Amino acid sequence: MAKIDEVARAAGVSISTVSYALSGKRPVAADTRARIEQAVRELDYRPNAGARMLAGSRTHIFALTEPFRLDTHAPTHMAFVLAASIAARQSDYDILLLTDEEASAGMRRVASSGLVDGVLVLDVAPADERVALARQIDIPTVFIGVPDDHDGLICVDLDFEAASALAVDRLADGAHRTIGMIGQSAIAYENSNFPPRVRRGFEDHARERGLEHHFRTTGQVRSSASAVRRATGELLDAGVTGLLLHASEEVHSAVLAELASRDLSVPRDVSVISVASTFDLTSLAAPIDDIPLVPQTSCDLAVDLALRSLEADPPSAGIYLIAPTYRDRGSVTPPHAAVEAVAS
């Protein structure tokens, strides 16, 4: 609870020098800085947040709006919240929570009361009410996800279409001619913004590569293991040998269980790739290649964009897509083996 003037006195310098030494906004002699830092340490000094907000141009707080929708996958959501918090702290920012019933009124409130410097929008819906708000308030807003109407907004997301395309490429390169995809529950293709993009990438690119392709959801609203195994069976019966999964951990397990029950092994009989997964795939019955959705990457970029929006030349509006990365764990027929198989 020491104040800046005590630090100044202890270090034998002026208040402003202490301020500049701490913010780094003005050069300070090495020895002066050393004395100040020692005084700070000895007094356990921390600038008062309110004073900093009032005097400075920054509050050092970002709002994080998260609607707690029913179809939200809780573990994934938590991973994003954690990632956002870590990203923010890396730039000396804190996260203020704005939950559903407050998401709209709250965004306006924290913006016009000057409580936060910017807003991060999580769990974006195709028709998201927060889009209109982002256009009204006068602080930068970054969407982690892409709403249908994103004109003039800054959005960050994994390039889902490129991710599925990449997966399709791997399967095609592995000489698979008939591929399938097991997606989310049917309702997710209406309520969420990215499942349709994964599906589109799969279907468009499979068509481009001239592959026969089939798509299955995991049920109407909630996916049950039996529905998943049924869907898997249907795909296999249709001659599918390459499988693309965009689903929860449980679905992955169910798919692998169905394969096992048919005495099919990965990748000998069936190749499997997981797309946009946020969980650990190494503890599954069989390790599976994946093109992960990494919350930290999205959130780091989002925070970076929010911070840059506060500066002199802010980043332009638009969709900032994150390039997919492929993690090989041996669950796909390698091109080499495929060539041999064809040759023999």
Place this chain on the structure above:
Amino acid sequence: MAKIDEVARAAGVSISTVSYALSGKRPVAADTRARIEQAVRELDYRPNAGARMLAGSRTHIFALTEPFRLDTHAPTHMAFVLAASIAARQSDYDILLLTDEEASAGMRRVASSGLVDGVLVLDVAPADERVALARQIDIPTVFIGVPDDHDGLICVDLDFEAASALAVDRLADGAHRTIGMIGQSAIAYENSNFPPRVRRGFEDHARERGLEHHFRTTGQVRSSASAVRRATGELLDAGVTGLLLHASEEVHSAVLAELASRDLSVPRDVSVISVASTFDLTSLAAPIDDIPLVPQTSCDLAVDLALRSLEADPPSAGIYLIAPTYRDRGSVTPPHAAVEAVAS
């Protein structure tokens, strides 16, 4: 972005009168107040958060520390975060997120920088590092959960022991002589603070009521449906006719599935009560009586205690237990029927 002096001018009063009219800390003539309120509305005035923090004695922010532990049940955790946020907003407070890697350093930081007025501690572990911190910092801290060492702390929680005792009473009153409990995974009895309390309430009270009783976990670390069904089977084979469940939704389903597969119906053959559940039990195969853990109740109380800790006479340290409430859905043999059964 209007400021208080603009409001004052528009309403034809002084700045201080505006301030008092809004805070209610001093009587203001009805017509004066009306003019001020109109000016506030017309200008869409919101007090500047930084100025309010600096000048006033309150920041109107509570920190919420949440370690994202691996064994945390994500949906339950999210329910608590949401409830905490709602409770805080009801008292014009915002929630600042403090995540794991920051939980300790962060608590100290937000306390000594005057960013928050108090701290709410979520997902409390038996040996929680935040206990030591709570004792160091000079702002009120309220634990939602009870750590082993809780001397001098303010803790809020459901009275888990009373909850299981209540459940045991219902089963005993339903003329059950042999009862069983299916709890969480074995590891939860080491890492979490409340599973042991539920178990203790069950065993102690069953003993008091002179009932034969058996306890089962749902596996070592993670619970699988098959492990749950096996545990259920073992209890049934031991002659159990009354079942107490302290587990996730999936476990409830698995238990009901096992009963169904044995052609046992609820409550005719087996009575079932769920204790400390946070999810919706009405969509299960059979509706089940429960003694719920209601996040909103805990969080409302926690916020209330935190607020009162800021006042003149703060609440005393101690454990504030919330009395359990029983929700009847017909899954337990009523005392009446039991009497008849005995009579016939």
Place this chain on the structure above:
DNA sequence: TTGAAAGCGCTACCAG
């Protein structure tokens, strides 16, 4: 019932 004015603790401008 109301007003005037002194800070709250910092940041950043203006001087040197």
Place this chain on the structure above:
DNA sequence: CTGGTAGCGCTTTCAA
């Protein structure tokens, strides 16, 4: 490279 100081926009004491 460093110091002095004018605010930032409120809350609250003192005075009327």
